[in-house]
Amino acid sequence: MPRPAKVPTPPPAGYLWTPEAARRIGRSVKTLWNYAHLGKGPQPVRIGRKLAYRISELDEFLQSEINGQPNEDRAHESRPPEPRVSRRPARAAA
Template sequence: MPRPAKIPTPPPPGYVWIEEAVRRTGLSKNTLYNYRYLGKGPECVPIGRKLAYSIAGLDAFMRDLLNPAADPEALADSRPPEPRLAA
């Protein structure tokens, strides 16, 4: 006898599963896994064997990805342009 189809568990309020995070960000599932491993992606919470991503966290991550803030240290370390040599 075949097993009955499992009803998918809904994510907690304000969260989405990784499949929806992939759709919202346009990044692959492997990229999100790698970002989680490197600690540089959107925040996620493991729930059982699944990853739940905060909708607000995904929105903030995409906003930062599309509009990066200037790095104050990088601006301070920049050199002025060198003068051109006369030919």
């Protein structure tokens, strides 16, 4: 006898499961997992064995991305460009 199809459990009010959260902010599920691991972006809440994202945090994250507000934590992530070094040998002056 076939097993009945599982009905997905709806998230609590005000939350979205990871796939829906990723669609809402236009990122992949893997990117959300990376954000959670690195401690940046919207932070998930563990509910049972699943991760849920608060809708208000997702909207705040989107607004900060749209407004382009600098993140003080990322201020020192990049380093200045290094001078370009030519690979050609220098010509002798004629």
